[in-house]
Amino acid sequence: MALEVDVGKTLRARGREFHLEVKFASDAAVTVLFGPSGAGKTQTLYAIAGLARPERGVIRLGGDALFDSQRKIDLPTHRRRIGYVFQDYALFPHLSVVQNVAFATSRSAVFNPRTATGEVYELLARFALGKLASSYPHQLSGGQRQRVALARALAAKPRLLLLDEPFAALDAPLRARLREELIKIRKEFDVPMVVITHDPDDVAALGGRVVSIADGRTVA
Numbered sequence: 001m002a003l004e005v006d007v008g009k010t011l012r013a014r015g016r017e018f019h020l021e022v023k024f025a026s027d028a029a030v031t032v033l034f035g036p037s038g039a040g041k042t043q044t045l046y047a048i049a050g051l052a053r054p055e056r057g058v059i060r061l062g063g064d065a066l067f068d069s070q071r072k073i074d075l076p077t078h079r080r081r082i083g084y085v086f087q088d089y090a091l092f093p094h095l096s097v098v099q100n101v102a103f104a105t106s107r108s109a110v111f112n113p114r115t116a117t118g119e120v121y122e123l124l125a126r127f128a129l130g131k132l133a134s135s136y137p138h139q140l141s142g143g144q145r146q147r148v149a150l151a152r153a154l155a156a157k158p159r160l161l162l163l164d165e166p167f168a169a170l171d172a173p174l175r176a177r178l179r180e181e182l183i184k185i186r187k188e189f190d191v192p193m194v195v196i197t198h199d200p201d202d203v204a205a206l207g208g209r210v211v212s213i214a215d216g217r218t219v220a
Contacts, residue, residue, distance in 0.1 A: 001159060001192050002027040007047050007057030007067070020044070020054075020216045029186060030208030031194045040216040041196045042087075045162045048194065049084050050077035061160055083153030083191075087164040089145045091137040097148050098124060098133040104155040123151045126188075143174050150182075154189055161186075163195045167202060179205040 004025045011018040020040045024031075033041045046052035048059055050066065053074060059067040061082075066075050091100050102120045124130045127147040137145055146166065153161055166182065167175040179202065186193055195206060203210055212219045 001062040002060070003031065003048075003160065003192070003194070004058065004060040005044065005048065007044075007054035007059060009043070009047070009052070009054045009056075011043065018216055022047075022213060022216070022218050024211045024218055026209040026211070028209035029192055030183075030206050031192070032203050032206055032208055032210045033194060033196045033213055034198065034200075034203050034210055035213040036198055039213045041213050042164055044213065045084070045164055045194065045196060048160075049082050049162055050075060050080050051084075081156070081159045083156060083158035083161040085146075085149045085153050085161070085163045085166060087166075087168060089137075089149040091145060091148055091152075093137050096134050096136055097129055097140075100137070100148055101129075101152045101155050104152045120155060123155055127151045142170050143178060146170070146178065150185065154185075154191070158191060161191050161193045163193060165196050165198075167197070167199070175201075176205075182206070 002025065006023040007020070009020045011020065018040070020043050022040060022044050033044060035041055043052060047054050047067070054067065054069065056069045057067070058065065058069070065071065065073045066080050067073060092103065095103065098120065101123060105117060105120060121130070124133055127150065129144070129147055129151065132140065132144060137148070140148065167178060170178065183206065195202070197203060
């Protein structure tokens with residue numbers, strides 16, 4: 001599914017300005033946003049997901065306009081059908097594993113795990129989380145928390161999956177294993193991904209279309 005991004009935004013904080021000018025197009029199964037910390041990669045993901053509003057530009061997914069400043073189109077996050085796995089996973093600490101995943105499919109399932117759908121439990125089984133269904137985020141390892149975050153993002157059946165530094169908090173052996181797992185997941189669920197990283201090893205392992213970003217701009 002083709003993704004087109006051409007956006008601009010000026011960010012101001014603590015008396016400083018940061019200018020984001022990012023433009024790229026990709027129809028690859030995996031698109032990697034590569035660059036140093038502070039380059040503007042996360043702000044680009046926020047714009048795609050609808051978590052931040054650009055000042056100008058266009059964002060299209062599969063030909064559908066998610067954002068178009070001239071046409072005054074700015075679809076709310078829940079209508080974009082985009083899954084997001086945050087760098088810190090952003091799991092709800094007061095909810096169990098099954099409740100975290102069920103939250104993406106039905107608000108009524110949040111406080112009563114027994115009302116979660118069969119699809120939720122199938123996802124838990126797929127991510128080897130079945131035995132951890134009643135556990136809470138603080139009881140999980142880094143790799144387990146990541147799998148819960150992936151399961152939650154996929155539970156909503158997104159058209160696109162965004163991952164912000166998905167391996168940053170993991171040790172080297174686990175990073176290698178989860179890179180392979182992420183590739184398998186993409187093929188199994190047939191969902192295109194945009195992945196942020198500053199690690200060349202991630203770029204080499206994930207392949208796909210690489211978009212380099214530095215100082216808020218895409219670079220050739």
